[in-house]
Structures are given as C-alpha cells and as structure tokens.
Amino acid sequence: MGSLKRTHHCNALSAANIGQEVTLMGWVLRRRDHGGVIFIDLRDRWGLTQVVFNPEINPEVHAKAHGLRNEWVLAIRGRVEARPEGMVNPKLATGAIEILVSELRILNQSQTPPFPLDEEVEVSENLRLKYRYLDLRRPGMADNLVLRHKASQAIRSFLNDNGFLEIETPVLTRSTPEGARDYLVPSRVNPGKFYALPQSPQLFKQLLMVAGMDRYYQIVKCFRDEDLRADRQPEFTQVDMELSFVEEEDIFAIMEGMITHLFRETIGYKPVTPFPRMTYAEAMNRYGSDKPDTRFGLELIDLFTEVRNCGFKVFRDVVEKGGMVKAINAKGCATFSRKDLDDLTAYVGQFGAKGLAWVKIKEGGEWQSPIAKFFTDEERAAMTRTLDAQPGDLLFFGADSPAVVYAALGELRLELGRRLGFIDKKTFSFVWVTDFPLLEWDHEQRRHMAVHHPFTAPAEEDMALLATDPGKVRSRAYDLALNGTEIGGGSIRIHQPQVQRTVFATLGISEEEARDKFDFLLKALDLGAPPHGGIAFGLDRLMMIIAGRDTIRDVIAFPKTQKATCPLTDAPSTVARKQLTELSLRPDWKE
RNA sequence: GGGGUCGUAGUUCAGUCGGUUAGAACGCCGGCCUGUCACGCCGGAGGUCGCGAGUUCGAGCCUCGUCGGCCCCGCCA
Numbered sequence: 287m288g289s290l291k292r293t294h295h296c297n298a299l300s301a302a303n304i305g306q307e308v309t310l311m312g313w314v315l316r317r318r319d320h321g322g323v324i325f326i327d328l329r330d331r332w333g334l335t336q337v338v339f340n341p342e343i344n345p346e347v348h349a350k351a352h353g354l355r356n357e358w359v360l361a362i363r364g365r366v367e368a369r370p371e372g373m374v375n376p377k378l379a380t381g382a383i384e385i386l387v388s389e390l391r392i393l394n395q396s397q398t399p400p401f402p403l404d405e406e407v408e409v410s411e412n413l414r415l416k417y418r419y420l421d422l423r424r425p426g427m428a429d430n431l432v433l434r435h436k437a438s439q440a441i442r443s444f445l446n447d448n449g450f451l452e453i454e455t456p457v458l459t460r461s462t463p464e465g466a467r468d469y470l471v472p473s474r475v476n477p478g479k480f481y482a483l484p485q486s487p488q489l490f491k492q493l494l495m496v497a498g499m500d501r502y503y504q505i506v507k508c509f510r511d512e513d514l515r516a517d518r519q520p521e522f523t524q525v526d527m528e529l530s531f532v533e534e535e536d537i538f539a540i541m542e543g544m545i546t547h548l549f550r551e552t553i554g555y556k557p558v559t560p561f562p563r564m565t566y567a568e569a570m571n572r573y574g575s576d577k578p579d580t581r582f583g584l585e586l587i588d589l590f591t592e593v594r595n596c597g598f599k600v601f602r603d604v605v606e607k608g609g610m611v612k613a614i615n616a617k618g619c620a621t622f623s624r625k626d627l628d629d630l631t632a633y634v635g636q637f638g639a640k641g642l643a644w645v646k647i648k649e650g651g652e653w654q655s656p657i658a659k660f661f662t663d664e665e666r667a668a669m670t671r672t673l674d675a676q677p678g679d680l681l682f683f684g685a686d687s688p689a690v691v692y693a694a695l696g697e698l699r700l701e702l703g704r705r706l707g708f709i710d711k712k713t714f715s716f717v718w719v720t721d722f723p724l725l726e727w728d729h730e731q732r733r734h735m736a737v738h739h740p741f742t743a744p745a746e747e748d749m750a751l752l753a754t755d756p757g758k759v760r761s762r763a764y765d766l767a768l769n770g771t772e773i774g775g776g777s778i779r780i781h782q783p784q785v786q787r788t789v790f791a792t793l794g795i796s797e798e799e800a801r802d803k804f805d806f807l808l809k810a811l812d813l814g815a816p817p818h819g820g821i822a823f824g825l826d827r828l829m830m831i832i833a834g835r836d837t838i839r840d841v842i843a844f845p846k847t848q849k850a851t852c853p854l855t856d857a858p859s860t861v862a863r864k865q866l867t868e869l870s871l872r873p874d875w876k877e
Numbered sequence: 878g879g880g881g882u883c884g885u886a887g888u889u890c891a892g893u894c895g896g897u898u899a900g901a902a903c904g905c906c907g908g909c910c911u912g913u914c915a916c917g918c919c920g921g922a923g924g925u926c927g928c929g930a931g932u933u934c935g936a937g938c939c940u941c942g943u944c945g946g947c948c949c950c951g952c953c954a
Contacts, residue, residue: 322911336914356904375914398905401888406915407903409888412946465954485954512953636880636950739954837947848947 287311287393290361297333301382303366310335310385311361311393313423314354315403324351325384328360331428334378337362337385347390357396357403357420363389411839416853418844430833430841433552437829438505440551441525444544450501450527455490457483457507462803463795464740466510469520477870483509486822488739489807491528492779495818496810503527505825514848516837517771517827521846525774525828528820533778534764537821538718541766541774549714552832561716561766569719570688574612574696576722579770580715582708584699586612586692589683592668598660604685611685612695615673616702619680620646620654630682633701639694643683647675657683700770709769711834717767721745724761725792733794738763740793741786741807742777743819749785756792762819773828776821783811 293309315329324339339351354360364387375381400417401409403424414421421427442452461468461482468482484490486508494502504526511520529537542559549555562580569578572585589611593601601611616622622630631642645655653666661669673681684695703709724744725734734756736742744752745760752759763777780786786808790800800808826838839845846852866873 316915318913318916320911320913320916321909323913324911325913325916327914338912341911370912373912373914378914381914398887402904404915407889410884410946413888415946463954466952488954510953513951515953516948518953638950736954742954847945849945853946 287361288391290363290389290391292361295332296328296330296335297379299335299366299380299383299385301368304368304383306366307363308366308385309361309363310337312359313396314356314358314360317354317356319352324348324354326351326354326360328362328385329423331432333380335380335383335385336375336378337364337387338367339387339390343386344388347387350390350392351387354392355396355398357399358392359394359396361391361393362387412847412853415845415847418854422843427840430829430835431843433833434825434829434841436552437548437825437832440548441503441505441544444547445501445503445527448501448540448543450503451499452504453494453499453502454504455484455487455494455506459484459490462489463799464736464793466512469509469511472869472871474869485510486524487526488741491526491820492741492807492815492818493810495528495530496813496815498530498816500530501528502820514846514850516839517830519826519838519842519845520850522838523825525823525825526820527776527822528818530816530818532817532819534720534762534819537776537819538764541821545716545766548828549832555714557714557716561718563718563720565721566719566723567721569717570692574692574694574699575770576719577765577767577770577772578717578719579700579703579709580717580767581710581713581769582703584614584616584702584708586614586684586695586699587673588612589669589672592665592672593685596660596665597662598657598665601683601685609685609687610691611683612691613669613673613684614682614695614699614702615675616680616682616706617676618678619702619706620648620678622646622680630698630701634684634694634698637693637697638690639684639686642694642698643685645675645681645683647677647679647681649677651675651677713769714831715769719765719767720763721760722763722765723757724748724759724763724789725756727757734792736789736793737761738775738777740789740795741779743780743785744789752788752792764821766821766823768828768831771827771831772824773831774821774823776819778817778819781811781815781817783808786811 290309292311296310296312299308310328312328312330315327315334318325322341326337326339327334328337339348341348362385364385366383367386369382369384399420401407401413401420403420405424405426422431458471458481461470461480466485468485471481471483473479473481487504487506491502506524506526507521508524509521512518514520538560542561546557546559549557564578566576569576571588572578574586590605593611594605596602604611627644634642643655643657645653645658647670648654651670658666675681682695682698684691686694722737724737724742726737728735738761743762745762748759761777763775765772765775767773780789787800790804826841829841830838833841835841844852844854851857
C-alpha cells in the first residue's frame with residue numbers, strides 16, 4: 287500500500303464531501319470500459335463507490351486502469367466530484383458522487399472468480415461453501431454476518447445491564463448419558479479415556495449457581511453428533527443463561543426484555559409483550575405441535591363427541607382404541623384439484639398418516655366426499671357445525687393414534703399455510719409453551735426418558751405422581767417458539783438432592799450409575815445449592831428468522847454440508863496412523 | 878438406516894420419441910467505443926453431459942450401481 291492510508295470506506299462519501307482528496311481501498315465489483323472513460327465500482331464490506339478514470343485528465347492512470355479485472359484489490363487516490371447533471375444514481379448511497387482518480391495502485395490481482403459475486407444468479411451451495419470467502423463478499427451474506435454481530439452485541443449489552451456475568455465453561459468435558467450422540471475426543475495422557483464436546487454447558491452453569499454467581503450467560507458453541515437439517519448443524523451457537531432465586535415468571539419477564547432489545551437493535555422491530563402463553567397440551571391439541579406457528583389459524587378441531595358413535599367404522603374404531611379424530615377446515619379451499627388432494631395425501635403420508643379423508647362443502651352445504659355416504663344427515667350436520675363449515679370450504683380429517691394425528695395434521699396445517707400464503711416473514715409471532723410432561727415412555731428402551739433433561743424440576747403439585755404415574759408428571763420446563771420454530775428452551779432446575787435422586791431413579795438410572803456419572807452434581811446440590819433455573823436460545827435459528835433466511839447455514843460464516851463436511855477445508859479428513867497410536871486408538875479399517 | 882429431488886461450458890439453465898456437429902444467457906479472451914452504472918457493438922475460445930457398468934446399430938436421454946448437493950423421515954435430553 288506504500289504510503290497510502292485509507293481515508294474512507296466505500297459507502298461513506300456523499301455530496302457533502304465534494305472537492306475532498308480521498309483514498310479508498312477495495313475490490314473491483316464491475317468495470318465499464320468505454321474506450322475513453324473507464325468506470326470501476328469499488329466494493330468493500332460497507333458498500334460501493336464509482337471511481338472514474340479519464341484519459342484527458344490522467345492518461346497514464348487511465349492506461350493502467352485498462353487492465354483491471356473483477357475482484358482485483360485496489361487502492362485509489364482521487365478527488366470527490368459531483369456527478370454530471372442527470373448522472374446521479376439514486377439506487378446507490380454514494381450515487382451523487384464519484385472519485386476522479388489521480389493515483390491507482392494494484393494491491394493484488396485475482397483470477398476470474400468461479401461464480402459471479404453480484405446477487406443476480408443463484409449459485410449452487412456446494413460451490414459457495416467451497417469458496418466461502420468469495421460467497422461472503424456478496425452483499426446479502428455480508429449483511430447477515432453484520433446482523434449477527436449486532437445481535438450478539440445487543441444480547442451482551444442487555445445481559446450486562448441486568449446483572450449477568452459472562453463466564454466460560456470447558457469444551458473438553460465428560461460424556462453424560464441421555465441426550466444426543468456426543469462428539470468424543472480421545473485423551474492422549476489417559477489411554478482409553480475420552481472427553482466429550484458439550485451438548486450444552488448445562489451442568490457447569492448449574493454449578494456456577496451453586497458457586498453464587500447468581501446470573502450467568504455465555505454465547506457458546508455446542509456440539510451434537512446427529513443428522514443435519516436446514517436448521518440443524520453439528521456445531522451451533524447457544525445464548526446460554528442461568529439465574530438463581532428465580533421462578534418461571536422472572537425468567538419470562540427478563541427474556542421478553544432481551545428479545546425485545548434484540549429485535550429493536552437488529553431490525554428495528556418491536557415485539558408485543560408479554561408474549562402469549564400456551565400449555566403443551568393446548569399447543570398439541572390446537573396446532574399438533576409443541577412449537578406452534580401462531581401467525582395463522584387453520585387450527586385442529588377435535589371430533590371425539592361427533593364420531594364416537596358415528597356410522598363410519600374407521601373413525602369409530604380409532605376412537606374406541608384410544609386414538610383421536612381431528613379435522614382442519616381449510617376455508618375457501620373447495621377449489622383444490624384432485625392433484626392437490628393427492629399431493630397433500632402423499633405429504634401427510636411421510637408423517638405416518640395412512641390416508642387423508644377430505645370433504646368439499648358445496649353450495650347449499652352438501653358434502654362432496656368419498657366418505658360422505660358413511661355418515662347420517664345428523665352426523666354430517668354435527669361435524670359441519672363444530673367445524674364451522676361453510677359452502678366453499680375444504681375439510682381434512684385425521685384419524686389415528688394421537689401421535690400420528692398431531693404430526694400429520696400439524697404438518698398439513700403448515701403446508702396449507704404455505705400454499706395459501708399465510709407465512710409472512712415480516713410477522714414475528716412469539717409464544718411460550720409451558721407444562722411439558724417431565725417424562726415420556728421410550729418403547730425401544732422400555733423406560734421413561736426425560737423430555738427436557740434429567741435436571742428439570744417436576745411441577746410441585748405433581749411430585750406425588752412420580753412414584754405412581756410418572757408419565758403424568760408435568761415439568762417446570764418452557765420453550766419459546768417463534769413462527770413455528772423452537773428458538774429457546776429451559777426450565778427451573780432441581781436444587782434438592784433428594785428430588786434429583788428420585789428423578790434419576792424414575793429414569794432407571796441406578797444409585798450406582800448416578801454416583802458414577804453425576805456424583806459431582808449431587809454433591810454440589812448437597813452443599814447449599816440455591817433454587818435456580820435458566821434458558822438457552824439457539825442463536826443460529828434466531829438469526830435465520832431475523833435475517834429472513836430459510837437455513838441457518840446462511841447466518842453461519844463457515845457451515846457444514848448435510849453430510850457434516852466442510853467443502854472449503856475438506857474436513858473431516860484422514861489422519862496419520864501415528865496420531866492415532868499416540869491416542870491409543872487402533873483403527874481396524876484399511877488406509 | 879430410509880424416502881424425494883437435482884447433477885450438461887467458468888456460472889445459471891435448455892436439450893423433444895434414444896438418432897447428424899450438445900445449445901442459450903451471463904462470464905471469459907480479443908477488437909471498437911468519452912458518461913456508464915447488470916454500459917453498448919463486433920468477433921472468438923470454452924464440454925470426461927458427476928463417475929462406473931449395462932441395454933442398443935446408436936445413450937446427455939433408458940436400466941442398475943456408485944459419488945456428491947439439497948429437502949424430509951428416523952435421530953436431535
């Protein structure tokens with residue numbers, strides 16, 4: 287760069303700077319060579335500025351500019367000029383001015399990039415990831431990283447102002463049972479032993495409460511070795527928090543404050559507080575999901591009383607065997623074609639539904655449906671009334687075990703929402719989901735599993751049920767759902783050692799195993815643990831929604847592919863045999 | 878582990894019923910051009926049709942396998 291010092295970035299200059307001598311540095315976004323005058327759009331993280339090479343004013347520099355190509359890195363010195371009459375570009379922040387160049391230094395050349403860096407063309411994601419440093423030069427992606435930075439800063443500043451301490455916890459820690467598959471790290475100095483990368487800093491943050499830190503937070507990487515999705519990466523970032531001497535209401539209030547601050551500081555949006563609340567049971571019944579998208583209706587409606595004695599054997603049998611029959615009224619959708627209905631039937635099939643019964647309501651209210659003939663006039667009238675079915679409506683029925691009905695109709699509801707254009711990315715609909723069950727029965731392992739995690743406190747009034755009917759016990763866990771995505775979850779924790787021992791026992795964790803794996807926690811609870819609870823937000827998912835993207839990969843600088851690989855570094859990779867033997871690992875695969 | 882979908886020029890894509898020399902746009906290279914801003918005009922180069930078998934007189938197209946991207950199910954306390 288020689289003696290040149292950058293004076294402005296590429297989005298800084300306006301009519302107010304006319305006449306100034308400036309130095310800009312950046313990349314060649316586009317070159318418009320008229321043979322005579324040459325225009326270069328010089329780009330950096332902030333924006334772009336048009337620079338002009340005029341042969342009449344500086345022939346030497348103009349000749350040099352002839353050879354410039356896309357993505358070359360330049361330093362230019364020149365004077366800020368007003369653009370000629372009628373040449374102002376209102377689409378650019380810097381559109382009123384241009385730089386008349388007196389000195390050009392080529393700081394680096396570039397090969398022709400493997401894909402265009404303007405936003406015009408969608409490029410395959412594999413190529414983008416292989417050249418992620420080029421992909422991140424593109425304005426949309428750069429904006430996402432800037433937005434994410436603002437979000438982290440907003441969260442930190444809010445939590446700092448509310449008495450939280452940012453404390454780091456170990457990345458090399460021990461594997462604990464329950465939960466996702468661990469990423470393991472072999473210990474060289476302890477042959478045959480392994481660290482695990484944390485699925486979350488759960489136990490450490492509880493220990494920090496026992497340590498009297500009172501309010502802790504951390505923006506921290508967590509690791510889960512499970513299969514990937516658009517909103518799931520093997521390493522992801524949590525905004526992790528824990529508070530002492532609190533109950534649910536305290537946490538809700540503080541978190542609503544944080545989320546409000548976050549949305550204001552990033553996109554200038556003001557959420558309506560307090561956020562609505564919904565029990566798990568209500569969420570499942572109305573939306574078939576524990577993370578309901580409350581931006582639109584199309585709710586599930588129960589037909590138990592209407593069908594339990596009805597003439598349609600399929601529905602009657604389902605109810606008799608403990609299943610359920612629910613329906614969705616797709617208002618005004620009677621115009622759906624046969625193909626639409628076939629598509630939707632196939633769609634719910636992947637969620638376990640064996641079929642999808644439908645009814646079109648014709649003018650005058652009669653049913654057009656393959657199943658209409660199985661019902662009496664009175665039965666049809668009763669269902670029409672319950673579902674508020676009007677001419678032009680389309681009814682969908684789900685009849686199966688509760689799990690299948692919830693999944694199939696819940697997903698059908700979302701699909702209908704998408705098809706009908708009810709999914710508005712500018713709307714942010716929050717809802718707290720509470721009163722989750724503490725445990726659920728795992729058929730494979732033939733034991734109860736923690737729905738949240740084994741340290742979640744049971745609801746006070748359900749404590750007695752732990753011994754008699756564990757599946758009925760509600761927990762003090764809560765999730766925050768936003769537009770149908772679970773963006774955060776947490777709970778009030780168990781702080782009494784005898785309660786923790788009881789829950790372990792209910793989970794089928796023996797006294798011995800508990801001592802082996804959780805002795806440090808039980809000891810800590812024995813040594814003056816305060817009542818405490820916390821929550822963690824998925825920062826990637828939050829950013830995905832705030833940035834209006836469909837995948838968290840777009841808000842992560844260097845994400846992995848669905849097969850958990852990195853096309854840029856080619857990780858994971860093989861390692862030298864010596865590295866393995868040092869770790870006391872003896873591979874049995876061929877190199 | 879399973880289902881779906883995609884893979885053709887540097888990029889994004891088209892490619893009919895299996896049939897002559899695989900096309901377009903953008904990009905790239907060269908030339909012309911003094912007010913463009915996705916500059917314009919003229920010319921040119923550029924292809925292991927992901928890979929491997931098979932069917933066929935003949936395969937970008939059909940079959941099987943395989944690799945990879947994406948979406949989903951399972952999985953994700």
